[in-house]
Amino acid sequence: MPDRSEETQAERIARLEEHVAHQANTIEELSDQLAEQWRVVEQLRTKLDRLTERFLVLEEGSLEAPAVTRPPHY
Template structure:
């Protein structure tokens, strides 16, 4: 015969197991989020360097010639 103490103990065990799974999931999500932020920071740094390089190249490029009518017109 199952007593109410046994039922409560089983219920508590299930709740503890559920809490442990949630804690593990939260830790895994936290690790993934930290890794994604590292990637975002790397990409942001790379984008800043590429933007700076592009602007430097643009400044050093020759001016585009004025649009004029070809001499044969």
């Protein structure tokens, strides 16, 4: 029969192993979430690039405004 100090060490090791397993699981979940957020950021960056290009094209088109003329009542 193991003495009290060996039993306590075994329990402590088991708790530490359980803690490490829990941390490894948490790290994996966080990594998955980070990867998903990165995909979302990339999608948003692509949309922003397209919208920026579209805005620039519209802005260029609006620069060709008609010349300012005096209204007829002057």
